[in-house]
Amino acid sequence: xxxxxxxxxxxxxxxxxxxxxxxxxxxxxxxxxxxxxxxxxxxxxxxxxxxxxxxxxxxxxxxxxxxxxxxxxx
Numbered sequence: 824x825x826x827x828x829x830x831x832x833x834x835x836x837x838x839x840x841x842x843x844x845x846x847x848x849x850x851x852x853x854x855x856x857x858x859x860x861x862x863x864x865x866x867x868x869x870x871x872x873x874x875x876x877x878x879x880x881x882x883x884x885x886x887x888x889x890x891x892x893x894x895x896x897x
Contacts (some may be wrong), residue, residue, distance in 0.1 A: 824864060824866070826867065827869050827878075829864060829867055829868050830868075830871065830877075830878050830879055831886070832841070833852075833879065833883045833886075834867055834880045834883055835865065836852055836855055837852050837880050837882050837883040837886070838880070840852050840855070847893055849885045849886045850886075850889070852882060852883055852886035853887075853889040853891070853893070855866065856868070856886065856887070856890050857890060857893070865890060865894070868887050868890075869887060869890060871887075872887045872888065872891065873891075
């Protein structure tokens with residue numbers, strides 16, 4: 824899957840979770856990526872972040888950073 828497509832998908836997930844009341848959207852985005860994205864997709868979005876994370880919305884950028892940290896601990 825292309826990097827552009829992954830960024831678009833991640834931002835779409837972020838736009839779903841950000842307006843939700845009573846929760847932490849960054850945690851919700853990271854949780855969604857962990858649960859529903861293939862490991863190769865997660866690795867690709869983390870690699871995109873490491874290259875600067877162009878076009879990632881801020882909450883998504885934070886969620887991918889959390890995902891990266893969580894995967895580094897495992």
